[in-house]
Each structure stands twice: as structure tokens, then as C-alpha cells.
Amino acid sequence: MKQYRFYFVVLAMLFAAMFYSCSGGKTNQADVNTELSEDTLVQDQMEIMLPTPSEVLSIVLTSGIKYSDSYMAPLGIEKKAVMVKHKALILGVYFADFAYTNYYNQRNASSEYFKALQELTRDLGIGSILNDAYFKRFDANLNNPDSLDAIFEDFSQNAYNTILESGNRELLSMIGIGAAIEVLQIGINSIENAANPDEAIATVIDQSAVFDNYYNNFIAYNSSKPEFKSLTEDVTEIFKFFKEKLSSAGNESVVTDSKEHFTITGGDTTKLSKADLAQLRNMVANARKKLIDLKY
Amino acid sequence: MFKQIILSASLFIAAIVTVQAQCTGFHTIRECTPPDISDFKRFGQSRSRMVEAKKTFTYQVVLFGGYDYKIGICTEKGYYPVQFRIINAEDNSVFYDNANDDYVETVGFTVEKTKNVLFEITVLASKKEFKDATDSRVCAGVAIYWRKVPKTGF
Numbered sequence: 001m002k003q004y005r006f007y008f009v010v011l012a013m014l015f016a017a018m019f020y021s022c023s024g025g026k027t028n029q030a031d032v033n034t035e036l037s038e039d040t041l042v043q044d045q046m047e048i049m050l051p052t053p054s055e056v057l058s059i060v061l062t063s064g065i066k067y068s069d070s071y072m073a074p075l076g077i078e079k080k081a082v083m084v085k086h087k088a089l090i091l092g093v094y095f096a097d098f099a100y101t102n103y104y105n106q107r108n109a110s111s112e113y114f115k116a117l118q119e120l121t122r123d124l125g126i127g128s129i130l131n132d133a134y135f136k137r138f139d140a141n142l143n144n145p146d147s148l149d150a151i152f153e154d155f156s157q158n159a160y161n162t163i164l165e166s167g168n169r170e171l172l173s174m175i176g177i178g179a180a181i182e183v184l185q186i187g188i189n190s191i192e193n194a195a196n197p198d199e200a201i202a203t204v205i206d207q208s209a210v211f212d213n214y215y216n217n218f219i220a221y222n223s224s225k226p227e228f229k230s231l232t233e234d235v236t237e238i239f240k241f242f243k244e245k246l247s248s249a250g251n252e253s254v255v256t257d258s259k260e261h262f263t264i265t266g267g268d269t270t271k272l273s274k275a276d277l278a279q280l281r282n283m284v285a286n287a288r289k290k291l292i293d294l295k296y
Numbered sequence: 297m298f299k300q301i302i303l304s305a306s307l308f309i310a311a312i313v314t315v316q317a318q319c320t321g322f323h324t325i326r327e328c329t330p331p332d333i334s335d336f337k338r339f340g341q342s343r344s345r346m347v348e349a350k351k352t353f354t355y356q357v358v359l360f361g362g363y364d365y366k367i368g369i370c371t372e373k374g375y376y377p378v379q380f381r382i383i384n385a386e387d388n389s390v391f392y393d394n395a396n397d398d399y400v401e402t403v404g405f406t407v408e409k410t411k412n413v414l415f416e417i418t419v420l421a422s423k424k425e426f427k428d429a430t431d432s433r434v435c436a437g438v439a440i441y442w443r444k445v446p447k448t449g450f
Binding site for chain 1: 320337338339340341342343353354355356357358359360361384386387389391392400402403404405406407408409410411412414
């Protein structure tokens, strides 16, 4: 009888779990007010997507930009990080550095960053996103850059989606802001050795749209946390800089090319001056230094 | 007794994770894949999630300039059509609404300059009658593919 009672309790808990999960727990997202014409339609909530560091770097690293290991954060910070927030922020930084080494096929460096990522993800309880299977796939395709690109892209997307879908949105917001600052730092520093500096500066402007998503996602979860006061102030400064300096011309239009294709044209923004770029470089360098010194 | 508590707790957590993950990867199914994507790559901001029919789900993405995109929208059988809108995040102007296009499930477009846009998804399920609230919950997917705009000219 006792056994039946136990199984009954287990079944009851299973049903309770299913009921809970089907009811769709709400996430911390900003409300939006769009209304559709039909009365029965109701507005739900908004979610902010984070492009992976590898996707952003593929935009930022325009042709002619050379690899430099001085742009990456030093290894070993993962061993000094004790607090969860530091581990998450450094995971983001290393995630971007790992993407950078992979972009330039720097296998030795990539292998070192991979190990650091593994350690951090294990510590944060999300070790499943970086299992050895990926590394074996990397190793097996060392001489095939196209396959490596595809494996890395698969890994990047899988890592972000796994964290997102496992309900660790808050953690992803911290990892994301670490990655966003590191990618911005790599992008700005890469301008100095770009074959076409104007093209490289334009990609920094592109990064403002990416930073917008990362910033808003971070703020949605962390703006009221006292432990993130300093980081929030620093990233808000960068966010405001982009908003002030890069005003849109508002000249977007849609051109329909055929029945199933259209083009969104226009969307010009003002250009950054050298002084603006220097100011941005300082702000990013300051935030990045505090990140890797674990000062946040 | 301790073992029973541990087992129960494990089952409870497993059930939550399993049910919540049932829409994972929904956007990778064949129905969600747009045609002619041989030279396109899957874009990281593709998304699957459980939604409620007749409720609008919005998500903000970054579309990079100088790229072609192809998008496939999908949901479960019996819940079509799905309304899909692409909105300028700057001023809320609508770039595209598939309601003007007979609710087609795939569309292709090119973006000249990088921008933040909102994707709005509403599973309309116009021919469906719901027995209860859980019946209106359904998986929806947005599969995005991208490629650099090919250079033209001589």
C-alpha cells in the first residue's frame, strides 16, 4: 500500500509539473503595446535575441584585417573568478575570444580558450553546451576550414540556444554583455590594421545595433541589482554614446523586387569622427579592463 | 523515505525540463525551411518557442546590412495560418506583413544597412476550435537563413 501511495505521489507531481510548464512561465521581458486589428488577438511579450559573437565578428572583421593575439583577454582569469557574476562575464569574454581565434583558424589558441570555456561552463552548471564531442569534431576537421566553420557556427548557435531554452536567461544576459564588450573591443582595435579603415569604422557603427540588443537584454535582468551598479553605469554610457552620435536619417523604404523578394533600402546613419572613435575606444577599454580585472 | 524524496524531485524537474523543451529545434523541421537555400547559412537568431494561438509574440533581432535573408515560418498542423510582420524597431513602421501576401510562410529579402527589427508572430489558427486553454498552446518556429549579397558586375 505504501508503494502505491508513493507512485501516486510521483504521478501527481508529474502532472503538476506538466501543468506548470504548459502554462508557460513568463520571462523578464519588456511589454510592448502593438495591437492587431482583430479583437480576439492579444499582445504578448517581447524577447530580445542576441547574435552570436562569431556572427558579429564575421561582420566586423572585414577583409584585410590581420589577426593579433594582443586583442584577446589573457587566459587564467577563469581560475581567479569565484563569484557567479564574474564567471558569467568572463565566459562571455572568452566566448568572443574563442570566436576570434576560430575566425583566423588559430587552432592552438582556440584549444586553450575552449578549455577555459569548458571550466567556466562546468562551474556555472551549463557544462552540457560544451561537451567533448564538439572538440573531437574540431580535431577531426582541422584540415578542412569549411567544415570547421560549419561546426563552429553550429556550436555557437547551439550554445546560446541551449542556455536560452534551459531557462537561464538571466545568466545569458551576463554572458552576453561580457561578449558584447569584448567583441566591441576587438572591432575597435582591428581598425588600426584594417586595409580599408573607412569600411572597418562602418562595421563599428553596425555593432551599435548589436550592442543595442545586448544592452537592453542585460538591463532587463540586472539594472536594479546593486552588484551590477558600476557595470550598468559603464554600459549605459556606451549605449547613450551610440544613441547620441549615430542618429538615423530615417530614410528607410521597402522596394519590392519580385513576388517573393523585397529590399529594405536606406537607413543611413551619421559617421563617427576620429574624436568620437577615440572617445568610444576609451569607454570600451575602461569597461573591458574592469571586466578582466574582475572589478565589476 | 529520503530516496523517495530525491526520486520524486528528480522526476519533477525532469518533467518540467522535458515539457518546456518540446519546441526546441522546431524551426529546423522541413516545413520551416524556405526553398532554394543551398548557398545560405542558418542564422543564429532563428527561434522556436511555445506560443498561444491568437496571441502575438514579438522578438527583436539584428539584421546585418549587405546580406540576403530567407525566412520560413511554421507551426503545428491545424494551427495555420500564421501572421508574420517585420517592423522597424526605430519607429515601429511595418516593413513587411504577410497578411498582404495571403499569409505565405516563406519570404526573401535583402537588407542594405544593419538595423534592429521586430519580428511579430501570431498563430491565427483560423479554422481551429479550442477545447480548452492548453489546446491553444502550440509550437511556432522562425527559421532564418542568410548569405552575403553576391557581388555583381564585371
